[in-house]
Amino acid sequence: MDSNVLKKGLIAWVTLGLSLTYFVWVERFDSQTFQTVETGVRIYGDTLFPCFVGAAVILGILLILKMKWASIGWICYISLLFYFGFLKSLNGGWVSFILVVGFAGLIYVVLRKKNHFEVHSSLVLIHVMGTMSGLYMSFHIKDFLNGWIPFQEVIQGLWLLVTQGVFKMW
Amino acid sequence: MIEVFGFFFINFFIFSSWILFLWAFQKTSFRDSLVYGGMIGMIQIAFVPLLYGILNRLTFSWVVGSHLTLSLILVGWVMVGRRARLGPGLRDFFSTLKIWLRKVFGWENYLLLILGFFVWVWVLIAAIFLPPRGIDDLVYHLPSLYHFVQNQGIELLPLDLRRGFAMPLNGDLLFLWPLLFFGNDYLIDMVVFWVVLYGVGVLYSLGRQLDIAPRHSFFVAQLFIFLPVVLGQIGSNYNDVITAVCFLSLLNAVFNFYRTGEKHHLIIAGIITGYGLGVKYSMFIFSLAVQPILWLRFWEEKSFKRALVRYSTYILLTIPISLYWYVRNYLETGHPFYPRIFGGGDQTGMVSGMVQGVAPKLKTDFALGAFLEDPINFLMYPFFDLGLGSLHGGFGVIFWGLGFPCVAYFLFQGVRKAFRKDCFPLFFWGQILVGFYSVFLTINKDFEFNQRYVLFVVGFGLLAVGNLFQNLRGNLPFTVPILKLFCVGSSFLAVMHLASYGWPSYQIKPAVEDWLANQQTSEYKYYRQSPWDLPSLSMAWEPLDYLTREGDGWNVYMAATHGVFWVTPTYGSHLQNKIWNFEENPQQDPDAYIFHYDSRSMELFYLGKKITPAEVLNDKRYELVTQTPFTTFWVKRQLLDHPSMAARLADYYEKTFPPAIQTATALKHLVMDDGVIVTSSPLGYGFKYLFLTGKIRSPVYLVPRNQEEEFVKRADFQTVYTVGNPLGGFHPRDIAELMGPQGRIYFYENIKK
Numbered sequence: 026m027d028s029n030v031l032k033k034g035l036i037a038w039v040t041l042g043l044s045l046t047y048f049v050w051v052e053r054f055d056s057q058t059f060q061t062v063e064t065g066v067r068i069y070g071d072t073l074f075p076c077f078v079g080a081a082v083i084l085g086i087l088l089i090l091k092m093k094w095a096s097i098g099w100i101c102y103i104s105l106l107f108y109f110g111f112l113k114s115l116n117g118g119w120v121s122f123i124l125v126v127g128f129a130g131l132i133y134v135v136l137r138k139k140n141h142f143e144v145h146s147s148l149v150l151i152h153v154m155g156t157m158s159g160l161y162m163s164f165h166i167k168d169f170l171n172g173w174i175p176f177q178e179v180i181q182g183l184w185l186l187v188t189q190g191v192f193k194m195w
Numbered sequence: 196m197i198e199v200f201g202f203f204f205i206n207f208f209i210f211s212s213w214i215l216f217l218w219a220f221q222k223t224s225f226r227d228s229l230v231y232g233g234m235i236g237m238i239q240i241a242f243v244p245l246l247y248g249i250l251n252r253l254t255f256s257w258v259v260g261s262h263l264t265l266s267l268i269l270v271g272w273v274m275v276g277r278r279a280r281l282g283p284g285l286r287d288f289f290s291t292l293k294i295w296l297r298k299v300f301g302w303e304n305y306l307l308l309i310l311g312f313f314v315w316v317w318v319l320i321a322a323i324f325l326p327p328r329g330i331d332d333l334v335y336h337l338p339s340l341y342h343f344v345q346n347q348g349i350e351l352l353p354l355d356l357r358r359g360f361a362m363p364l365n366g367d368l369l370f371l372w373p374l375l376f377f378g379n380d381y382l383i384d385m386v387v388f389w390v391v392l393y394g395v396g397v398l399y400s401l402g403r404q405l406d407i408a409p410r411h412s413f414f415v416a417q418l419f420i421f422l423p424v425v426l427g428q429i430g431s432n433y434n435d436v437i438t439a440v441c442f443l444s445l446l447n448a449v450f451n452f453y454r455t456g457e458k459h460h461l462i463i464a465g466i467i468t469g470y471g472l473g474v475k476y477s478m479f480i481f482s483l484a485v486q487p488i489l490w491l492r493f494w495e496e497k498s499f500k501r502a503l504v505r506y507s508t509y510i511l512l513t514i515p516i517s518l519y520w521y522v523r524n525y526l527e528t529g530h531p532f533y534p535r536i537f538g539g540g541d542q543t544g545m546v547s548g549m550v551q552g553v554a555p556k557l558k559t560d561f562a563l564g565a566f567l568e569d570p571i572n573f574l575m576y577p578f579f580d581l582g583l584g585s586l587h588g589g590f591g592v593i594f595w596g597l598g599f600p601c602v603a604y605f606l607f608q609g610v611r612k613a614f615r616k617d618c619f620p621l622f623f624w625g626q627i628l629v630g631f632y633s634v635f636l637t638i639n640k641d642f643e644f645n646q647r648y649v650l651f652v653v654g655f656g657l658l659a660v661g662n663l664f665q666n667l668r669g670n671l672p673f674t675v676p677i678l679k680l681f682c683v684g685s686s687f688l689a690v691m692h693l694a695s696y697g698w699p700s701y702q703i704k705p706a707v708e709d710w711l712a713n714q715q716t717s718e719y720k721y722y723r724q725s726p727w728d729l730p731s732l733s734m735a736w737e738p739l740d741y742l743t744r745e746g747d748g749w750n751v752y753m754a755a756t757h758g759v760f761w762v763t764p765t766y767g768s769h770l771q772n773k774i775w776n777f778e779e780n781p782q783q784d785p786d787a788y789i790f791h792y793d794s795r796s797m798e799l800f801y802l803g804k805k806i807t808p809a810e811v812l813n814d815k816r817y818e819l820v821t822q823t824p825f826t827t828f829w830v831k832r833q834l835l836d837h838p839s840m841a842a843r844l845a846d847y848y849e850k851t852f853p854p855a856i857q858t859a860t861a862l863k864h865l866v867m868d869d870g871v872i873v874t875s876s877p878l879g880y881g882f883k884y885l886f887l888t889g890k891i892r893s894p895v896y897l898v899p900r901n902q903e904e905e906f907v908k909r910a911d912f913q914t915v916y917t918v919g920n921p922l923g924g925f926h927p928r929d930i931a932e933l934m935g936p937q938g939r940i941y942f943y944e945n946i947k948k
Contacts, residue, residue: 147670150604150663151678157577158596158681164578165592168692175694175702179317182704186320189711 105129202376205262210236212266218284219277223459225288227451230400231463233393234444238470239265241368242516244343244375249519251348255375298409303679307417310686314420315388317701318430322384324706326718326764328699328725329431329586333761335359336432337383338774340371341766344378345773351527352777356760356802358534361527363520365473366434366441379769384430387437391429394419394440397447398654404450407661408668414679415661421686422653423589424582424646426693430701431586434474439650441471442481446626449485453492453619461505464489465512473517476532477633477648482513484629487622562642563635581643585698588646590653592685597678598656601663602627627655700724714850717741719764728759728793734821735789735828736764739772741847742830742840748772749786749834754808756793757800765789776802788817788829812899813909819897820844822875827899845887848880855881858933860890862942865930868892870914870944873907875900878918878933915945924948 105125132148162169214232217223223231243261247253273281327337335357343349352360369390373382395416402412419425428436445467452460464485471478489509493502521531528534577595582588590598602624609620630649637645660682664675693701702724709715717740722733743749748771753762762774775785781804790799790808799807808827811817817829834840849856859881866872872882872895885891893916898906903920918940921927925945933940 147663147667147674150600151671151674153600154597154678157600158592160578161580161592161596165580165583168584169688172688172692172695176691178702178704179694182702182707183316183320185704185707185711190707193711 105132198377199382202373202382205259205376206236206240208266209239209262212269213239215273216269219273219280220459225291226400226403227460230397230444230447233396234441234463234467234470237369237390237393238466238516240372241365241470244368244371245349245365245519248343248347248349253343253347253349253375255378258372258375295409299413301410301414303414303676303683304410304417306683307414307421307686310683310690311417311420314426314429314690317703318388319385320703320707321430321701323381324703324710324718325384325430325700325721325724326768327380327384327432328722328729329428329433330698330727331359332432333729333763335362336367336434337370337380337763338766339364340367340374341763341770342774342777343371344375344770345766351523353802354528354534356757356762356800361524361533363473363475363517365470365517365520366437366475367432369437370432374770381768383432387431387433388429390437390440391420391425394436394443394654397440397443398657400447401443401450401654401658402661404447404454405658405662407658407665411661411664411668411675414682415657415664418593418657418660418682418686419654421591421689422594423580423584423591423689423692424586424650425653426689427584427586427589427696427698428647431699433586433647435647435650438471438475438478438481439654441467441474442478442651443654445471445482446485449488450623453488456492456496458505458508461489461509462512465509466516468509469513469516471517472513473520480629480633481626481651484626488619491618491622561635562637562645566635580646582646584692584696586647586696587644587698590646590656591689593660593682594653594656596685597660597663597682598653601659602655605659605662624655624659627652630655697724697726716847716850717744717768719768720851722764728791728825731794731823731825732759732761732764732789732791734823735791735826737851738821738828738844738847739765739787739789740767742843743767743771744769745839745843746771749830750775750778750781750783751787751789752776752785752806753789753791754799754801754806755789755791756796756798758796759791759793760800760802776804778803784816784831786831786834789826790829791826794825808899812902812906819899821880822897822899824900841887845884848884848887852877852880852884855879856884857881859885862931863891865942865944866891866893866916867914870916871896871912872916873898873903873912874916874918875902875920876918876935876940913947917943917945919943921945 105128210232213235214228217231217235218225218228239262243265244253244258247257247261327333329336338357339352339360342352354360369386370383373386374380398416398419399412402416403409407415420429425436445464448460448464448467451457452464468478468482471482489506493506496502524533525531577599580589580591580595583591605620606624606627609622609624612618613621630652634642634645634649637648660678664678667675667678700721705724706715706718706721709720717737719733719736719740722729722736724730739749739751744767748767748769750773751765752775753760753765755761765774766772775781785806788806788808788811790811792799811829816831816833818832818835819827820830820835821828835844855878858878863882863885866882868891870893872879872886872893874882874896875898879895879897882891882893883895883897886893886895896906901920903915903917904922904924907915907922908924915922915925917927918933919935921929921941921943922945925947927943927945929941930944931942933942
């Protein structure tokens with residue numbers, strides 16, 4: 026088999042597997058459970074990880090058997106499930122739907138205009154990156170946002186220095 | 196202020212003279228001269244004090260004099276020997292710079308520069324207002340340096356206390372430079388920031404070697420500053436960033452050598468390897484990883500003799516800069532790699548893993564074993580980002596989300612190219628496997644603290660992202676700004692997140708407010724923002740530093756539970772104090788004592804002569820100054836009796852315990868002049884303040900918790916005032932009722948039966 030085909034197939038498995046898994050996960054568990062690291066991973070390991078492997082294997086076989094590289098474009102569409110899940114976990118509401126439709130339109134335009142291997146390959150890689158980033162942020166967005174109040178205090182400290190500290194030094 | 200300008204000038208002189216020299220000497224490109232000059236300058240800053248330390252001449256004048264002389268020689272040589280090249284070269288430089296600036300600057304780089312400037316200001320203010328507070332800084336990085344400066348020579352501190360004292364210190368010697376120059380610890384927390392900036396330059400250079408456009412290269416290089424673990428360490432005295440940047444700099448030189456075959460790149464690579472081996476033992480593994488690239492070049496040159504000569508030169512150059520630490524360890528401990536080759540204790544780490552044999556351990560101690568037992572644990576790595584929110588780890592979303600898949604992609608391409616006999620991409624991107632392999636060999640329980648050991652892998656992640664930008668520019672150009680926007684947003688989040696770190700804390704507001712309100716005592720007060728035992732210990736270090744800033748300093752005895760026996764702040768912010776325990780034959784009794792119990796253990800570790808807290812309590816020459824449930828700080832009464840010291844102590848109490856002073860002032864009319872106040876309550880600080888300022892005449896004795904009766908038994912007091920503890924053998928009478936944090940307490944007048 027052409028190694029390019031194999032490469033793209035592997036990337037597609039990962040993308041799709043993670044996307045589906047993530048979607049099911051987000052749909053199934055509330056954000057409280059999701060944010061608890063140990064619980065989340067245990068649930069993932071016991072239930073969703075086998076699903077991910079299974080889905081990846083089945084899709085991989087299908088891809089190898091019916092390798093038409095335009096299908097990569099469809100994988101990109103399916104990956105939108107991930108973005109939807111991610112936005113949903115952030116309580117995006119109706120904004121999630123609009124954004125996902127927007128992404129879908131974007132993919133459509135790209136695939137229609139530049140329908141060749143390099144484009145598909147890059148697009149899939151970007152989707153993998155999106156998936157990984159989304160999963161990462163799902164775990165840590167709260168950690169990052171927790172810095173907001175202390176950060177405001179830092180800004181206040183700097184502001185005090187600028188507005189009063191300079192006079193004190195003079 | 197003049198000192199700061201002087202320091203800035205000397206550093207500028209050191210680095211610019213090397214950059215100029217390298218540029219003029221070998222016609223190295225300006226970019227390479229900048230990167231090499233930066234590294235050689237750093238090596239000079241570390242190596243000169245090392246030499247004088249070995250010779251017991253580690254003084255300000257010798258070190259500064261040597262730096263200036265060396266730089267003058269380099270500049271002089273260029274002026275005389277390469278004069279003809281200087282004029283046209285400078286003109287070229289400015290015209291190239293103009294073109295470069297046009298190529299590099301886009302909206303994304305402006306945004307990151309602004310964010311970077313903000314971080315610089317923040318870290319600078321934190322360095323000035325907050326103490327050195329990375330936990331390993333206090334444990335073993337800084338005590339050795341403080342000791343070197345005080346004793347003007349390099350000595351191995353007692354290994355009974357910390358085996359880490361025997362670690363090689365080439366990286367730590369960079370922290371010694373501002374310490375020696377200023378004679379205080381104010382700017383040592385800025386050193387890593389400059390190393391990070393240098394790392395940006397190295398990554399940019401590597402990006403350009405990979406044919407990534409200047410604008411993309413500069414962008415991904417700048418992202419290095421905003422990775423959570425780098426931000427966490429940016430104001431600390433850890434040497435993980437130094438190790439990582441040193442390795443990337445080595446890779447840059449090796450890459451240059453691979454591309455051009457020019458020997459000066461190999462020489463620089465040898466010098467950097469040598470320096471790195473003296474920074475951290477792990478550099479042995481990392482430097483082994485670049486050897487295949489060197490061998491690849493030798494293989495392509497097809498001359499065995501030439502390869503042998505060149506490789507021998509490289510190996511020989513690695514020896515002198517780090518040799519001292521290994522020889523010292525061999526002579527002092529019998530093992531050059533001490534303490535990394537023994538099992539147990541605090542000797543975790545990858546080298547120990549290798550030496551002990553990994554295979555039998557896989558299923559028990561090592562992270563890789565745990566991962567192989569349950570593959571789900573692999574998820575911990577990319578998504579949990581162990582150590583995030585501290586200086587121990589946290590590679591951030593830019594690495595795990597973007598960099599990691601990209602590296603995997605280019606590594607895969609590297610494997611494919613290797614089959615077509617182009618091995619370089621595989622050897623280049625394959626370095627990341629060495630990084631992860633080595634971290635998997637760490638002890639599993641410490642895994643969350645160990646991501647920082649392989650910090651260099653994030654450099655590969657960033658370069659891979661840059662490479663992707665380059666590829667996408669042709670195919671999907673509109674995705675590049677989107678990805679860049681994501682990176683800028685993530686960088687902002689990471690900077691924001693830094694404000695909530697506890698390991699170490701970068702919160703500057705309380706310190707700034709204290710300074711503006713003239714309530715500042717010592718920056719050691721802000722250990723209260725830190726976790727673990729630091730808040731408790733700050734109650735001893737803060738007054739110690741504040742009281743000893745003027746004068747010759749004190750000889751301080753310390754005893755603490757072994758795990759929290761941290762001596763760095765005991766030296767004081769101006770290195771004014773000595774650790775009594777470190778002296779071989781101390782002639783005089785200590786001036787002060789610090790005893791500290793870990794909250795989990797009441798066992799003290801004694802270094803040198805054993806002097807117990809009970810002995811100090813019974814020794815009337817010493818007086819308790821401050822205490823917490825875990826920490827007590829005692830000072831020789833004779834020292835505190837001096838009027839200026841008494842005034843300073845009163846000032847310390849006034850700034851630190853205003854509520855206690857307020858309450859004591861309200862109660863002072865109840866205290867008769869012929870009585871004494873004996874108390875372990877915080878209210879005692881208020882009474883002590885009133886006594887020191889002459890507002891009451893009754894002597895005040897602070898005692899450890901619930902020791903009032905014990906203390907009074909040894910004295911002949913007729914009337915004793917206590918807070919909350921009526922005395923046996925006396926007639927106690929509650930003369931006032933107070934509301935404390937734990938409820939109602941009484942102020943007693945105890946009259947002897």
